[in-house]
Amino acid sequence: MSAPENRNGLPVLSVAESGPSERAAERGDAARNRVLLLDAARRLVDERGADSVTTDDIANAAGVGKGTLFRRFGSRAGLMIVLLDEDEKAQQHALLFGPPPLGPGAPPLERLLAYGRHRLKFVDTHHALLSDVGRDPQMRFNAPMTLHHSHVRLLLDEAETTGDLDAQAAALLALLDADYVHHQRTDLGRSLESIADAWETVARKLCGT
Incomplete structure (x- = not known):
């Protein structure tokens, strides 16, 4: 009826x-x-x-x-995208408002080094989704992704780094690209710690230490 x-x-x-x-x-x-x-x-x-x-x-x-x-x-992808978005927001909150050295209150170089290690763990955990995002130009350069560039550039500037800060920030972030990190881990057998140490070496050189 x-x-x-x-x-x-x-x-x-x-x-x-x-x-x-x-x-x-x-x-x-x-x-x-x-x-x-x-x-x-x-x-x-x-x-x-x-x-x-x-x-x-x-x-x-x-x-x-x-x-x-x-x-x-x-779908599974829909759930994972929501999960990635929530985790991105949590990381961004930690960068902007969390305790030092990741958040405000520590010297800029310390914050930069803390960022590199923290972001490296994030991209290793979320490789599959970040890899998908990286293949889509509209997503790769959207607001959450450009925030990372702005954050690294600001810390380089505060550390009184000379030269083209945009290029240097892009270079540091390229070393934290999900596919690059996955290649280092899977194909070359490198540990997260060794990748983080290498990233820190580059960051220190750019900051003149």
Whole structure:
């Protein structure tokens, strides 16, 4: 039997079908499921790396059905992009407002070196998504990505580095490119620590130390 219609010909939902409390509960469940899925995805990515985590893994770890994941995010990629965006915002907040040496309050060179090591861990963890972003010019040079360039350039300037600061900032960030770091790790067998040490050497030379 079809739902009754109002005088405009539109279906009318009875209170039993969808009352305010039920709609609120549904919204609450959706919000909780979103948090559960993001927390589970973040935990699994931290443990295994993004490439090794499937939708089944995430749904099982979150304690929800896989259909819930697709309803909330559309796809695995959709969930991972939201996860990347949230983590990018958290890192940007740490750069701008967090404790030193990553945040304000430390000398510029110390902040620059802390940034390099922190960002290196980030791109290693999020390689798959950052690699996709890097292939899209509109995403590669969007506001979140250009913020990193501006931050590094500012620290170079505050460290009284001479020369073309834009070029130097771009060079430092190229060494933190997701595909470059992945190549160093996977093809050359280098550790994150050795890559970070090499990055620090370049940063120090640019700052004249």
